[in-house]
Amino acid sequence: MMNVLKKMGMSIRTYEGQKVLWGILFVSPWLLGFVFFFLIPLLTSLQYSFSNIEASSEGLQMTFVGFANFIEALTVNTNFNRQLIESMMDIVINVPLIIIFSLFIAVILNQKFFGRSLTRAIFFLPVILASGVILTLESTSLVQEINQQNAASGGLANALGAFELERIMLRAGVNEFIVSYLTGAVGRIYEIVSQSGVQILIFLAGIQTISPQIYEAAKMEGATGYEAFWKITLPMVSPLILVNMVYTIIDSFTRSPVTDLILSTGFDNFNFGLSSAMAWLYFVSIMLILLISTYFISKKVFYQE
Amino acid sequence: MRLARFLKLYKIKRFSWSFIRFVLIAGLSFVILYPILQKISTAIKHPSDLYSPIVVWIPENYTLDNFKNALSIMNYWDTLFNTFALAGLTTLLTTASCALAGYAFARLRFKGSKVLFAGVILTILVPPTTILIPMYMNLREFSLGGIIPLLTGRTVNLLDSYWPFILTSITANSLKAGLYIFIFTQFFRGIPKVIEEAAYIDGAGVGTTFFRIMLPNAFPAIVTVFLFSFVWQWNDSFYTTTYLTSSNVMSTQLSSLPYNLSNVLGNTTNSDPFYLSMVQDTGILLAILPLIIIYIFVQRYFVQSVERTGIVG
Numbered sequence: 001m002m003n004v005l006k007k008m009g010m011s012i013r014t015y016e017g018q019k020v021l022w023g024i025l026f027v028s029p030w031l032l033g034f035v036f037f038f039l040i041p042l043l044t045s046l047q048y049s050f051s052n053i054e055a056s057s058e059g060l061q062m063t064f065v066g067f068a069n070f071i072e073a074l075t076v077n078t079n080f081n082r083q084l085i086e087s088m089m090d091i092v093i094n095v096p097l098i099i100i101f102s103l104f105i106a107v108i109l110n111q112k113f114f115g116r117s118l119t120r121a122i123f124f125l126p127v128i129l130a131s132g133v134i135l136t137l138e139s140t141s142l143v144q145e146i147n148q149q150n151a152a153s154g155g156l157a158n159a160l161g162a163f164e165l166e167r168i169m170l171r172a173g174v175n176e177f178i179v180s181y182l183t184g185a186v187g188r189i190y191e192i193v194s195q196s197g198v199q200i201l202i203f204l205a206g207i208q209t210i211s212p213q214i215y216e217a218a219k220m221e222g223a224t225g226y227e228a229f230w231k232i233t234l235p236m237v238s239p240l241i242l243v244n245m246v247y248t249i250i251d252s253f254t255r256s257p258v259t260d261l262i263l264s265t266g267f268d269n270f271n272f273g274l275s276s277a278m279a280w281l282y283f284v285s286i287m288l289i290l291l292i293s294t295y296f297i298s299k300k301v302f303y304q305e
Numbered sequence: 306m307r308l309a310r311f312l313k314l315y316k317i318k319r320f321s322w323s324f325i326r327f328v329l330i331a332g333l334s335f336v337i338l339y340p341i342l343q344k345i346s347t348a349i350k351h352p353s354d355l356y357s358p359i360v361v362w363i364p365e366n367y368t369l370d371n372f373k374n375a376l377s378i379m380n381y382w383d384t385l386f387n388t389f390a391l392a393g394l395t396t397l398l399t400t401a402s403c404a405l406a407g408y409a410f411a412r413l414r415f416k417g418s419k420v421l422f423a424g425v426i427l428t429i430l431v432p433p434t435t436i437l438i439p440m441y442m443n444l445r446e447f448s449l450g451g452i453i454p455l456l457t458g459r460t461v462n463l464l465d466s467y468w469p470f471i472l473t474s475i476t477a478n479s480l481k482a483g484l485y486i487f488i489f490t491q492f493f494r495g496i497p498k499v500i501e502e503a504a505y506i507d508g509a510g511v512g513t514t515f516f517r518i519m520l521p522n523a524f525p526a527i528v529t530v531f532l533f534s535f536v537w538q539w540n541d542s543f544y545t546t547t548y549l550t551s552s553n554v555m556s557t558q559l560s561s562l563p564y565n566l567s568n569v570l571g572n573t574t575n576s577d578p579f580y581l582s583m584v585q586d587t588g589i590l591l592a593i594l595p596l597i598i599i600y601i602f603v604q605r606y607f608v609q610s611v612e613r614t615g616i617v618g
Contacts, residue, residue, distance in 0.1 A: 015505060018510065018511050019412070019413045019415075020413065020414075020415040021511075022409070022413050023413025023414060023415045023418065024409075024415060026405040026408060026515075027405075027413075027421060029402050029475060029476050030402060030403075030405075030406035030425075030476060030477040030478070030486065031421065032476050033473060033476020033477055033478035034421075034428065034476075034478060036443075036476070037473050037476065037478040038424075038428055038431075038436065040439070040443070041440045042431065042436050042439075044439035044442075044443075045435055045438060045439045048438065048439065105333070108326060108329070108330065111326070113323060113326065113327075117605065119330050119334065120604075121600075121601075121604045121605075122337055123334070123337065124604060125338075125597075125600070127533075127536065128536050128540075128596050128597070129341070129593060189333075189336055190336055190339075193333060193336055194337070250429060250432075253432040253433065253434065254433075258434075259432070259434045259543075262434045263434065266437070267441075272438055275438060276435075276438060276439075279432070279437075279438075280435060282432060282434065282435070283432055283435050286430075286432065290430070
């Protein structure tokens with residue numbers, strides 16, 4: 001014991017020892033919060049998910065029930081299954097679209113043209129607008145709905161356009177699945193644009209760190225802009241594709257209907273056990289998607305070192 | 306001759322690209338701005354214009370009644386003040402605590418700090434829903450691991466106060482705080498070590514180095530975290546509606562707006578759902594208006610700072 005203290009005392013005087021001391025000091029607020037506001041609730045939630053909880057006058061009565069809550073969530077509850085699969089599908093469908101779209105926009109916003117700063121300002125606006133409560137209320141706006149109806153009936157060409165596009169692509173022999181994917185993307189353009197604010201920001205910042213000499217050298221060798229994109233820009237930003245993918249997936253937490261279901265099960269029906277089981281199933285399925293996609297993408301990622 | 310033709314072709318190509326680019330950007334900008342324009346147009350419309358077939362964007366009769374209604378129903382000025390106070394407070398505390406933690410993870414390594422950093426990543430990855438219910442119970446009977454009951458004899462109910470926000474942000478565990486710690490860590494990693502060593506040789510301790518040299522250098526990262534934290538706290542309905550039930554902040558007001566509307570307007574005037582929706586749109590516009598005004602002034606720092614924060618590697 002004395003020895004350790006002595007060692008500590010010695011090391012405090014050195015630069016390295018001081019660094020360790022300050023490091024622990026700086027981390028400690030976070031560590032406290034991590035334990036009290038993250039780790040303990042997380043473990044409690046895991047415990048809840050395996051138990052039946054009854055609120056009584058003496059407080060909460062917990063009885064261990066094994067996997068009953070999980071089984072109930074997956075087989076008995078009418079909504080959970082469907083909504084979980086739906087939001088997983090949403091993630092799987094939207095993430096590639098959002099990433100491709102935001103990379104494309106970032107490349108465009110990096111070019112020089114008139115009104116660039118204004119355009120940038122507009123494209124980052126979704127960072128502010130498309131989050132939280134505004135988004136949920138927006139979908140319930142009646143006036144907007146009516147106006148959209150009017151616009152759709154007035155501009156029949158609108159719907160016809162997508163239809164025409166679909167036919168042309170099918171005729172050209174494009175796979176039916178891909179065609180419906182793309183036309184679906186056109187239909188959900190607002191959703192995609194509004195979810196890709198931060199991603200555009202990250203890609204744009206990444207593109208700007210690529211040194212211009214590489215492009216100059218490529219141009220001297222006769223590379224076109226198209227080639228420069230595939231051979232320079234894409235490999236250089238490929239680590240960011242990974243970052244953006246992770247961000248897009250975790251960003252989908254708050255807008256997922258599963259979240260609402262979990263909350264209403266917990267707070268409206270006071271079925272804490274079932275609600276926690278659902279939350280854990282949701283967490284695990286998100287982790288699965290993250291792991292699988294990270295595995296495949298990190299193989300392709302190019303690192304300079 | 307061939308060169309001239311080549312140049313002409315090149316010019317056509319360049320012109321057509323910039324034309325396509327213009328169309329694309331204009332179209333997408335419209336898609337983004339559409340909801341806001343829509344809301345502005347709805348907000349200044351007179352109710353009689355709602356059913357007028359000739360009014361789509363520009364109303365025939367202007368009115369500010371919608372604004373008046375929304376202002377009074379949302380209790381706007383109080384709400385605005387409360388929201389500013391809450392978002393500002395949490396933003397300041399979160400930025401401070403995340404900067405400390407980020408610097409420690411980047412430069413002040415000690416045994417086990419890598420494991421702890423894995424903990425930060427875990428906080429990013431776990432959906433907040435998973436821990437919300439235990440958090441709620443914890444805050445309703447807050448005991449701080451049994452310390453508070455020892456002192457006062459009973460637990461404290463922290464719900465419906467600003468304490469949950471203050472406590473989580475002081476300990477860098479508020480909304481998306483893991484992300485901010487990550488940003489700071491990446492940024493401090495990018496600052497050359499030589500600077501710290503020079504400061505040490507000149508006689509600065511670790512604390513002085515951090516506060517006098519590293520923090521001023523970290524301005525871009527601080528701006529980024531500040532902006533994100535403020536905006537997300539402002540819009541957050543997830544924690545806010547759970548922790549605060551009766552206080553007036555923007556997001557609780559917004560989420561109870563449809564209910565309040567039908568309560569106040571539904572009985573007195575006409576309970577036309579379109580009219581209610583109209584006032585609701587005005588309310589949303591009013592709620593995001595301060596953010597948009599702030600955004601206009603700070604948006605140019607957005608790209609600049611994210612570029613320098615080193616999220617990008």
